[in-house]
Amino acid sequence: MDVVLYALCAVTGWLAFGYMLRLQRRRPSQARRAICVAFGAFAAGITLAVPPLAAAIDQATGLPNLAKVVSHGCALTIAAGAETMLLHLALPAERAAARARRWIWITGGTFAVMVALFGYTLTYDTPVRLTVEYATDPVVTAYLLIFMAMGFLAYCVDITRLCWRFARLCGRPWLRRGLRVTAVGAVFALLYSANKIGYLVAHWSGRRPDGEEEIAAVLVTIAALLMLSGLTMPAWGPLVTVTRRCADLRAYRRLGPLWHDLIDALPQLELDDSLRRPFTALRDIDYALTRRVAEIRDGRLALRPYLDAGVTGVAERLAAAAGLYGDDRRAAVEAAQLACALRRYRSGTLADDPQPADDLHRPAGGYAGEVAWLGLVTDAYAHCPVVARTVAATGAEARPPVGGQPR
Numbered sequence: 001m002d003v004v005l006y007a008l009c010a011v012t013g014w015l016a017f018g019y020m021l022r023l024q025r026r027r028p029s030q031a032r033r034a035i036c037v038a039f040g041a042f043a044a045g046i047t048l049a050v051p052p053l054a055a056a057i058d059q060a061t062g063l064p065n066l067a068k069v070v071s072h073g074c075a076l077t078i079a080a081g082a083e084t085m086l087l088h089l090a091l092p093a094e095r096a097a098a099r100a101r102r103w104i105w106i107t108g109g110t111f112a113v114m115v116a117l118f119g120y121t122l123t124y125d126t127p128v129r130l131t132v133e134y135a136t137d138p139v140v141t142a143y144l145l146i147f148m149a150m151g152f153l154a155y156c157v158d159i160t161r162l163c164w165r166f167a168r169l170c171g172r173p174w175l176r177r178g179l180r181v182t183a184v185g186a187v188f189a190l191l192y193s194a195n196k197i198g199y200l201v202a203h204w205s206g207r208r209p210d211g212e213e214e215i216a217a218v219l220v221t222i223a224a225l226l227m228l229s230g231l232t233m234p235a236w237g238p239l240v241t242v243t244r245r246c247a248d249l250r251a252y253r254r255l256g257p258l259w260h261d262l263i264d265a266l267p268q269l270e271l272d273d274s275l276r277r278p279f280t281a282l283r284d285i286d287y288a289l290t291r292r293v294a295e296i297r298d299g300r301l302a303l304r305p306y307l308d309a310g311v312t313g314v315a316e317r318l319a320a321a322a323g324l325y326g327d328d329r330r331a332a333v334e335a336a337q338l339a340c341a342l343r344r345y346r347s348g349t350l351a352d353d354p355q356p357a358d359d360l361h362r363p364a365g366g367y368a369g370e371v372a373w374l375g376l377v378t379d380a381y382a383h384c385p386v387v388a389r390t391v392a393a394t395g396a397e398a399r400p401p402v403g404g405q406p407r
Helices: 002-026 030-048 051-061 066-090 093-121 138-169 173-204 212-240 242-254 256-265 285-302 309-321 326-347 366-383 385-394
Strands: none
Touching: 002 030, 002 051, 002 212, 030 051, 030 066, 030 093, 030 212, 051 066, 066 093, 066 138, 066 212, 093 138, 138 173, 173 212, 242 256, 242 285, 242 366, 256 285, 256 326, 256 366, 285 366, 309 326, 309 385, 326 366, 326 385, 366 385
């Protein structure tokens, strides 16, 4: 069973490494570079850990345990890479780089000690394996304890802490989910370490329990798959929710008419003009839709001095005459207010009777309700005859500013 599990992890590791390497080439960053190193080390290390391949390498080189030592070095590299990525996500660049360098030096020193202990075992008349079955040998025990303490306990505790801490702060849903999945994977890695240490204690006490390799294979497989999934989730996660992405894209395009008019009048509200490019918004539609909703609301607030209560009365009468009721009527009234306020803003004419600030409609349903409501307002703004009639009836665009300047 352990051969199948390690082979499954190896295939998954190489696929994840290729995927992240492609992303790094397209959009390089320090965090993504670190995780590419970690995935490459994972794929190489878990491949070397496949028992038949490890045995073949040891036999070909004449150095017993060579494949295992290299695999353990890859495990330390995985932990260092994941730690570096999380540091660059959670801390400023200079602090993250300084802490990452410290971890790398500690990891390098740890592996140097492990290699020295491995070299010492080569002097034995009878070869030993660097596994818990030979734990009564002090050198093997020291090797395994150093590997467990640094490769799993120290790193995985810190990785779990950083993941949970940063997940509470980050705003991107798939990054937040990925960090939490990674934290759970790190917990299984800690269980793997606890399993090894428990068997070490058992062998030192004179017992010889069976099943350590099978348990270790299961725990390391679960830990590896969870951490691979979690660390790559921000990249592939949005692709899974195709239906929701299509709905978000429709909502994004639906808000276009109102958003374009607001931004044309108030260009300072647009914080990310890269979203105007055709495929940029599609690549991160969650962010693009959030920005569009926020900028429409910011535009509504910026136009507050130009929102006239008299316009509301006119729009209400015209909407009632048009047979509009409920949300359709309310959306038509708000769209008429915005259309008249935009014309007043362009002409520099403040409202004679300002609309009370608390009259802004706040839909139920949280963010989804907000998107749906602004969609209704935009539809009315673009297509409802009540809006054009209200503008014509109020003459919002015809009145010049007092003294040639906005009041």
